Amino acid sequence: xxxxxxxxxxxxxxxxxxxxxxxxxxxTLVVKKEDIVSVCIFAKEQLGYNFxxxxxxxxxxxxxxxxxxxxNLYNIGAKTRLRLKVPVxxxxxxxxxxxxxxxxxxxxxxxxxxxxxxxxxxxxDLRRILLSEDWQGHPLRKDYPLQGPDRQPYQGRxx
Amino acid sequence: xxxxxxxxxxxxxxxxxxxxxxxxxxxLDGEIVRKAVPHIGFLHRGTEKIAxxxxxxxxxxxxxxxxxxxPMSNNLGYVLAVEKLLGITDAIPERAKVVRVLLAELTxxxxxxxxxxxxxxxxxxxxxxxxxxxxxxxxxxIYEKISGARMTSNxxxxxxxxVDLPEGIEKEIRDFADDMPGCLETYEGLLTGNKIWQKRTxxxxxxxxxxxxxxxxxxxxLRGSGVDWDLRRDNPYSGYETYDFDVVTRPEGDTxxxxxVRLDEMRxxxxxxxxxxxxxxxxxxxxxxxxxxxPPKKKxxxxxxxxxxxxxxxxxxxxxxxxxxYQAIEAPKGELGYYLISDGSPRPFRMKIRPPSFVNLQALPxxxxxxxxxxxxxxxxxxxxxxxxxxx
Numbered sequence: 001x002x003x004x005x006x007x008x009x010x011x012x013x014x015x016x017x018x019x020x021x022x023x024x025x026x027x028t029l030v031v032k033k034e035d036i037v038s039v040c041i042f043a044k045e046q047l048g049y050n051f052x053x054x055x056x057x058x059x060x061x062x063x064x065x066x067x068x069x070x071x072n073l074y075n076i077g078a079k080t081r082l083r084l085k086v087p088v089x090x091x092x093x094x095x096x097x098x099x100x101x102x103x104x105x106x107x108x109x110x111x112x113x114x115x116x117x118x119x120x121x122x123x124x125d126l127r128r129i130l131l132s133e134d135w136q137g138h139p140l141r142k143d144y145p146l147q148g149p150d151r152q153p154y155q156g157r158x159x
Numbered sequence: 160x161x162x163x164x165x166x167x168x169x170x171x172x173x174x175x176x177x178x179x180x181x182x183x184x185x186x187l188d189g190e191i192v193r194k195a196v197p198h199i200g201f202l203h204r205g206t207e208k209i210a211x212x213x214x215x216x217x218x219x220x221x222x223x224x225x226x227x228x229x230p231m232s233n234n235l236g237y238v239l240a241v242e243k244l245l246g247i248t249d250a251i252p253e254r255a256k257v258v259r260v261l262l263a264e265l266t267x268x269x270x271x272x273x274x275x276x277x278x279x280x281x282x283x284x285x286x287x288x289x290x291x292x293x294x295x296x297x298x299x300x301i302y303e304k305i306s307g308a309r310m311t312s313n314x315x316x317x318x319x320x321x322v323d324l325p326e327g328i329e330k331e332i333r334d335f336a337d338d339m340p341g342c343l344e345t346y347e348g349l350l351t352g353n354k355i356w357q358k359r360t361x362x363x364x365x366x367x368x369x370x371x372x373x374x375x376x377x378x379x380x381l382r383g384s385g386v387d388w389d390l391r392r393d394n395p396y397s398g399y400e401t402y403d404f405d406v407v408t409r410p411e412g413d414t415x416x417x418x419x420v421r422l423d424e425m426r427x428x429x430x431x432x433x434x435x436x437x438x439x440x441x442x443x444x445x446x447x448x449x450x451x452x453x454p455p456k457k458k459x460x461x462x463x464x465x466x467x468x469x470x471x472x473x474x475x476x477x478x479x480x481x482x483x484x485y486q487a488i489e490a491p492k493g494e495l496g497y498y499l500i501s502d503g504s505p506r507p508f509r510m511k512i513r514p515p516s517f518v519n520l521q522a523l524p525x526x527x528x529x530x531x532x533x534x535x536x537x538x539x540x541x542x543x544x545x546x547x548x549x550x551x
Binding site (some may be wrong): 023024026028050051052053054056058059070072074076079081083102103104106107108115128129130131132139140146 | 199200203205207208209212243244246372373374375377386388393394482483484485487494496498500508509511513517518520521550551
């Protein structure tokens with residue numbers, strides 16, 4: 001069932017879809033970041049993906065583009081899942097917000113800003129959520145040390 | 160000429176009724192709440208960052224501490240996610256699947272007991288708190304006999320279970336499942352027909368179905384608004400499709416509806432536990448995957464293959480192929496999702512946990528607007544949040 005959904009998406013947004021991956025029964029589409037809002041609106045209204053399960057960032061340090069913003073969608077009626085990924089460059093680390101499509105994206109995008117430093121244009125209230133307001137740095141980036149910026153690294157063996 | 164203005168008060172992170180370290184900044188007009196802004200992050204421990212520096216086995220105890228009231232649920236979600244990433248979901252033996260379902264449902268009852276105890280205590284019914292915690296002690300005794308710890312069990316492993324169930328535990332669980340419906344009748348007798356309870360919960364915190372789906376509500380809170388969605392029935396895992404249980408929904412969408420939904424869920428969990436106990440049969444508890452599952456101690460000591468496998472798994476860990484998956488389970492609080500990315504190394508490249516309470520708490524400001532200050536307490540209780548999961 002989600003094959004038809006993917007086919008319809010590819011047909012409508014053939015210029016924006018960069019890659020389609022099927023792995024362990026799940027489908028992932030990599031989409032250009034400029035078109036993410038229209039893709040999401042199409043997925044919600046035409047294909048029925050009315051539930052945004054998760055929105056997160058991934059840091060691929062050393063690869064260009066460095067960041068990926070991942071949207072995990074779910075169709076409550078048909079009970080199928082879909083994943084959309086958006087590559088984000090480090091020099092231009094911002095994406096349009098999807099809070100207009102699913103309001104649950106609000107806190108997820110705040111968390112992605114907090115931990116990765118990816119801005120969301122048009123977000124109603126973009127500020128840190130898990131860390132304190134005056135925290136410097138974005139901890140989940142791969143170049144942020146595990147022990148924090150002002151402590152010696154752990155000298156022993158982890159595993 | 161008198162003017163009125165709103166008063167901003169702080170329901171600070173240290174508060175007996177906020178179910179953890181949650182700060183609510185409330186703007187009040189007399190007793191009526193005009194705006195509520197939750198502030199979280201006081202329990203942020205960096206679980207996702209730490210997970211990038213541990214092997215897949217070493218991450219398992221970290222997941223215990225997310226929703227610390229339902230630890231085996233978190234374990235189950237993580238273990239299923241790693242098994243999906245490895246592609247060994249079909250190789251899990253039958254006994255392991257049945258024990259996983261049994262303990263997941265026992266954990267659901269455990270979590271809902273804490274929910275009813277603290278929700279009732281916040282509203283003022285202290286007896287229910289003591290009764291529910293007495294039942295919870297029985298579950299924690301079962302946990303201790305099975306896994307060694309009352310709360311952070313760390314019992315499941317990738318590929319099955321860590322040790323087999325001890326002797327005599329089946330009778331104890333069966334006695335518990337037989338006693339539980341009677342205890343639920345006691346709680347209902349104390350609360351459901353109680354005029355004070357009804358005044359505090361009927362019509363309080365109403366959220367419509369389409370608003371609930373839009374804001375990301377899941378689990379019992381969503382079923383209390385009439386949406387018929389349960390991941391155990393719709394995207395089944397660990398053999399749930401073979402069990403006979405009902406998914407309870409209520410159309411009203413208020414606190415009383417969610418209360419009834421969770422009570423009925425506890426009754427359905429007792430049904431599933433009895434079915435699981437009936438089909439428990441002797442068999443292996445770990446999948447036959449020597450590179451992933453630890454061999455039994457006799458093999459480690461007596462054979463060279465056992466020794467080598469044990470050494471490699473403990474010191475280096477297993478390496479899944481590069482890829483990414485998202486696995487969601489129906490945790491007691493809602494949809495608990497694990498998004499795992501592997502890059503071929505023995506450590507997860509990225510582990511994102513989708514906590515149900517984090518998303519459910521987002522619904523709080525809109526449910527509380529225009530209600531009295533006392534309703535804020537009832538609504539926090541009915542959303543069933545636990546800060547360990549929200550902050551990770």
